Amino acid sequence: MKIAIATINNPSLEAAKKLLPFLSEHECHVFNKAEDEGNFHKFNKVDDIMPTAWAEFDAIIFIMATGAVIRKIAPHLKDKATDPAVLIMTLDLQRVIPLLSGHLGGANELANELTHKIKGCVNFVTTASDQIKVLAFDMFAKKHGFTISNLKSLAEVSNAIINKKKVQVITYPCMITTLKEFEGYKEENFTFFMPDDLQNIDENIPKVYITPQKLPHTTLQIHPQEIVLGLGMNRGTSAEEINKAVQRFCFEHGLEKKQISKLASFTAKADEEGLLSYAKSVDTALEFFSEDAINALTQEFSPSQATKFFNIKGVAEPASLLASKYKTLFLSKRIYGGVTIAASF
Numbered sequence: 001m002k003i004a005i006a007t008i009n010n011p012s013l014e015a016a017k018k019l020l021p022f023l024s025e026h027e028c029h030v031f032n033k034a035e036d037e038g039n040f041h042k043f044n045k046v047d048d049i050m051p052t053a054w055a056e057f058d059a060i061i062f063i064m065a066t067g068a069v070i071r072k073i074a075p076h077l078k079d080k081a082t083d084p085a086v087l088i089m090t091l092d093l094q095r096v097i098p099l100l101s102g103h104l105g106g107a108n109e110l111a112n113e114l115t116h117k118i119k120g121c122v123n124f125v126t127t128a129s130d131q132i133k134v135l136a137f138d139m140f141a142k143k144h145g146f147t148i149s150n151l152k153s154l155a156e157v158s159n160a161i162i163n164k165k166k167v168q169v170i171t172y173p174c175m176i177t178t179l180k181e182f183e184g185y186k187e188e189n190f191t192f193f194m195p196d197d198l199q200n201i202d203e204n205i206p207k208v209y210i211t212p213q214k215l216p217h218t219t220l221q222i223h224p225q226e227i228v229l230g231l232g233m234n235r236g237t238s239a240e241e242i243n244k245a246v247q248r249f250c251f252e253h254g255l256e257k258k259q260i261s262k263l264a265s266f267t268a269k270a271d272e273e274g275l276l277s278y279a280k281s282v283d284t285a286l287e288f289f290s291e292d293a294i295n296a297l298t299q300e301f302s303p304s305q306a307t308k309f310f311n312i313k314g315v316a317e318p319a320s321l322l323a324s325k326y327k328t329l330f331l332s333k334r335i336y337g338g339v340t341i342a343a344s345f
Contacts, residue, residue: 001058001085001106006046007032012063015091019061022117029057046072059085059110069099080104080138081151087111097124103138128162135161135184137208141222144178146210153220157206161189168193168201171210174326175224179210195330212330212345213254224345226261230320231275232306234338239277245339246278253331255343260284264319266294268310287323294318302333316342 003026007013013032020028029039031049036042043049046068053060054076062069066088073086077100085107086100096114098107108125115123129136137157141148148154160167169179170193179185193201201207209221229249233242250257263279265272267288279286294312299321304314312318316333324344331343 001110002027002056003029003110004049004053004057004060005030006049006053006060006062006064008046008064008068010034011091015063015089015093019063019089019093022114050076054084057084059087059106061087061089061110063089063091066097066099073100079151081148085110087114089114093118094120095122095124098127102127102130103136104142129158129184132162133184134186134189135179135182137220137222140179140182143182145225147223147225149214149221149223150218151220153206153218157208157220160206164189166191166205168205168207169210170195170198170201170207172326172328172330174328175210178326212259212343214256215254223259224326225259226325226345227255227259228262228264228320228323228344229260230316230318230323230333230340230342230344231263231265231269232304232315232319232333232340233269233272233275235272236274237272237338238274239281240274241337242274242278242339243281245336245341248336249334249341249343252334253343257282262287262323264289264323266306266310266312266315266319267291269315287319289319289322293322297321299329304333316340317344320344 003023005016005028007016013034016030029041031041031043033042050072069088077083080101081104083101083105085105087107087110088097088099096111098111100107102108108127108130111123111125115121125131138154157167167189168191176192207219209215209219212224212227215221263284263286265275265288267290269275270288291312297313297318301314301317306312306315317329320342321327321329321344326345329342329344333340333342
């Protein structure tokens with residue numbers, strides 16, 4: 001992390017100097033009123049450093065009074081998704097308060113790091129899910145590199161879990177397994193539904209969707225990012241045709257092109273100039289799979305002309321599945337002219 005340490009007087013500056021060795025794994029800058037050399041930056045008023053600290057640093061550690069900190073950060077607050085982590089420490093480095101952006105901003109994690117490194121240091125964490133050790137969906141998303149939509153709906157879900165009430169999770173088997181392995185998971189808090197089982201959802205119970213797709217509603221959504229597109233195409237299909245097909249596929253299914261981490265196809269397509277050119281133009285890895293690899297899969301796939309011409313189970317669907325991290329085909333193949341696309345994660 002890039003950390004700003006804000007001090008207000010000589011005692012707090014000396015405390016900052018003692019703190020630095022415990023933050024050696026991070027890039028630290030000390031804002032103070034006495035020294036201006038290297039990573040020590042001199043200022044006149046705390047207000048002068050706030051725009052820079054807020055915009056350019058991942059975390060700000062204030063060694064000053066809590067009331068003063070609250071007044072200084074108040075004009076800069078935006079939302080929990082973008083505000084930096086804010087912590088407060090005492091002069092003796094024996095107390096730390098993760099004040100703002102505890103989960104997504106990393107304040108709680110940084111406070112835990114300091115209490116593990118500094119003998120006798122106590123973490124005054126106030127986040128309820130951390131105190132009672134229950135699952136927090138924002139931390140689940142952060143630690144797995146997933147993104148979040150409709151973050152404002154997180155409070156309803158979190159409060160239900162904290163109050164030992166049920167939350168409905170709509171997702172795929174691989175994500176159920178991943179969620180059950182995450183810290184704080186308690187079976188009694190969750191009811192799971194597959195995407196084809198939506199008729200059984202209770203609209204009066206908070207919901208969470210875990211899917212790569214952005215869905216057209218305001219419910220909390222968590223989106224895995226490493227999507228693989230499986231591509232099949234007619235001989236001689238151009239890069240432009242493939243690009244248009246991918247754009248339409250993403251538009252129709254609530255995906256962003258930045259989510260696509262890899263492209264995949266059958267080895268017989270390895271000499272397709274259009275495919276090779278498209279992969280290069282979007283700077284995305286392209287992987288090919290053999291007949292044996294595709295036919296070794298036990299899943300059922302959509303009927304494919306590839307069975308007739310290549311004696312394989314398919315191209316787009318099995319190739320995307322083979323190249324994916326969680327081995328989950330979430331969008332069966334769609335055909336756009338001479339291009340076939342499927343998506344797995």
